[in-house]
Amino acid sequence: xxxxxxxxxxxxxxxxxxxxxxxxxxxxxxxxxxxxxxxxxxxxxxxxxxxxxxxxxxxxxxxxxxxxxxxxxxxxxxxxxxxxxxxxxxxxxxxxxxxxxxxxxxxxxxxxxxxxxxxxxxxxxxxxxxxxxxxxxxxxxxxxxxxxxxxxxxxxxxxxxxxxxxxxxxxxxxxxxxxxxxxxxxxxxxxxxxxxxxxxxxxxxxxxxxxxxxxxxxxxxxxxxxxxxxxxxxxxxxxxxxxxxxxxxxxxxxxxxxxxxxxxxxxxxxxxxxxxxxxxxxxxxxxxxxxxx
Numbered sequence: 001x002x003x004x005x006x007x008x009x010x011x012x013x014x015x016x017x018x019x020x021x022x023x024x025x026x027x028x029x030x031x032x033x034x035x036x037x038x039x040x041x042x043x044x045x046x047x048x049x050x051x052x053x054x055x056x057x058x059x060x061x062x063x064x065x066x067x068x069x070x071x072x073x074x075x076x077x078x079x080x081x082x083x084x085x086x087x088x089x090x091x092x093x094x095x096x097x098x099x100x101x102x103x104x105x106x107x108x109x110x111x112x113x114x115x116x117x118x119x120x121x122x123x124x125x126x127x128x129x130x131x132x133x134x135x136x137x138x139x140x141x142x143x144x145x146x147x148x149x150x151x152x153x154x155x156x157x158x159x160x161x162x163x164x165x166x167x168x169x170x171x172x173x174x175x176x177x178x179x180x181x182x183x184x185x186x187x188x189x190x191x192x193x194x195x196x197x198x199x200x201x202x203x204x205x206x207x208x209x210x211x212x213x214x215x216x217x218x219x220x221x222x223x224x225x226x227x228x229x230x231x232x233x234x235x236x237x238x239x240x241x242x243x244x245x246x247x248x249x250x251x252x253x254x255x256x257x258x259x260x261x262x263x264x265x266x267x268x269x270x271x272x273x274x275x276x277x278x279x280x281x282x283x284x285x286x287x288x289x290x291x292x293x
Contacts, residue, residue, distance in 0.1 A: 045261030078225025114170035122234025
C-alpha cells in the first residue's frame with residue numbers, strides 16, 4: 001500500500017514537471033543537437049543543400065587569428081568586468097547598508113538600471129559618448145575627452161565596460177545588501193569590544209558571510225563577460241578596427257553577414273565548451289568556503 005501511494009505521488013510529480021521538461025528539450029536540447037550537426041557542414045544558413053565536411057570548420061577556427069583576437073578580448077573583458085563588479089558592488093552595498101538619510105531612495109536609484117534592456121542602455125550611452133564627451137573636452141581642455149571614446153581603438157573597450165558596470169552592478173548590489181543583512185549584529189559588537197578595527201571586522205566577519213553571494217556574482221559576471229554581445233552591438237558593432245570584436249559579435253558576423261552559418265555554429269560550440277569549463281572552475285574555486293566559515 002505504501003509503495004503504491006509512493007508510486008502514485010511520483011507519477012503526479014512527473015506529470016507536473018513534464019511541460020518544463022518538454023520545453024527544455026524543445027528550446028535547448030534539440031537546437032543544440034541540430035547546431036552540433038550543422039557545425040560539421042558548410043551550410044550557408046539559407047541554401048537548401050549543404051555538404052558534410054567533418055572537422056574542417058574546427059581546424060580553421062583554431063588557425064583563425066581573428067577568432068583568437070576575439071577570444072582574447074573576451075577573456076580580458078571578463079577579467080576586468082568581474083573584478084570591477086565585485087569591488088564596486090561591495091563598496092556601494094556597504095554604504096547603502098549604513099543608516100544614512102535617504103537610504104531607500106538611493107537603493108532605488110542604484111537598482112533602476114537593472115529594469116532597462118541592454119540594447120536601450122547601449123543606445124543611450126552611445127549618444128552620451130558621441131555628444132557629451134566632446135563637450136566636456138571642449139569645456140575642460142582635457143585631451144582624454146576631446147573625442148568620443150567609442151571611436152578610439154584603445155578606449156572603446158573601457159567605454160563599453162563602463163556602461164556594463166553602470167547597469168550590471170545593480171543586481172549584485174541588491175544581493176550583497178541581502179547578504180549584509182544576514183550578518184549577526186552581535187558578532188560586530190563582540191569584535192569591537194575585543195578591539196578589532198573596521199577593516200578587521202570586515203575581513204573576519206563580513207567577507208565570510210558574503211561568500212555565497214560573491215560566488216553567484218562572480219559566476220554570473222564570468223558568464224556575462226564571455227557572452228557579451230548587446231552592448232557591443234549597440235555601441236561599436238565590433239569596431240573601431242575590430243578592437244571590440246567579441247566572440248559573440250564574430251559569430252553573428254560570420255552567420256548573418258558572411259553567410260558562413262556552419263562555421264559560426266562551430267565557433268559557438270567552442271565558446272559553449274569554454275564557458276562550461278571556466279564556469280565549472282570558477283564554481284569549484286569559489287565554493288570552497290561557505291557562509292560563516
